[in-house]
């Protein structure tokens with residue numbers, strides 16, 4: 001062995017090693033942390049759709065083909081791509097480059113290592129029955145207050161979160177919750193939403209969800225669209241006597257034609 005050989009081996013190793021590191025399979029534990037980038041919009045539970053479709057069993061599924069998800073863009077539906085290690089890697093790297101015009105608002109994950117980790121995690125977690133509880137957007141993001149994938153179940157609400165009555169007067173909504181609190185909102189700062197799923201509120205018991213850090217904005221989530229206008233009383237009395245249920249809904253309620261989720265209503269009068 002001449003003297004230059006060991007040096008040559010070291011140099012060769014320095015060149016080759018970084019490439020080997022990239023080619024190694026991803027680390028699923030690290031990938032679970034990467035999945036936080038997806039959590040706000042995707043669930044791993046079968047057919048639990050949020051902003052985006054459930055990712056359960058996504059491997060080998062055709063793009064835009066989950067029957068229970070009604071909000072695919074035409075481009076994703078007609079792309080005819082089968083989701084595999086390679087196509088998912090391309091998609092996550094730069095969704096708008098891969099399928100231009102799709103409606104997934106995600107800038108892309110440029111780091112090869114991070115994508116490998118994420119896909120290692122997803123490949124296992126999307127198998128039937130493998131979805132880890134922590135990746136379901138449970139309580140780790142701060143429950144009711146955060147949008148970060150935490151979609152709280154609204155069936156059983158604490159009195160502080162259960163809306164009893166809503167009055168509209170001038171430009172102001174007065175929202176009374178079951179704990180006796182009444183909060184005033186400028187009408188443009190209160191959003192009315194619906195959740196008709198199993199996780200939505202009980203009929204007649206809309207949920208109050210703080211939506212802004214400053215407490216000046218909030219959401220009220222109803223069990224169905226037709227409940228909304230019946231629940232809001234037009235009155236300017238100084239004292240709120242609680243909600244009087246109004247069983248009659250207007251027949252020609254235009255809200256019925258709209259999709260039931262992410263509905264936003266702004267009062268005009």
Ligand code: HEC
Pocket residue numbers: 035037038039040041042051052053055058061062063064065066071072073074075076077083088091092101102103104105106109
């Ligand atoms: C802001 C919300 C949002 C975020 C964040 C997001 N997605 Fe999506 N995702 C969507 C929407 C909406 C669609 C449907 C797009 C369309 O129809 O054009 C989608 C579609 C997909 C699809 C295609 C599914 C199918 O059935 O064809 C995959 C796979 C996917 N996303 C994976 C991910 C991964 C992995 C992440 C995290 C790195 C992520 N998404 C982050 C909203 C999001």
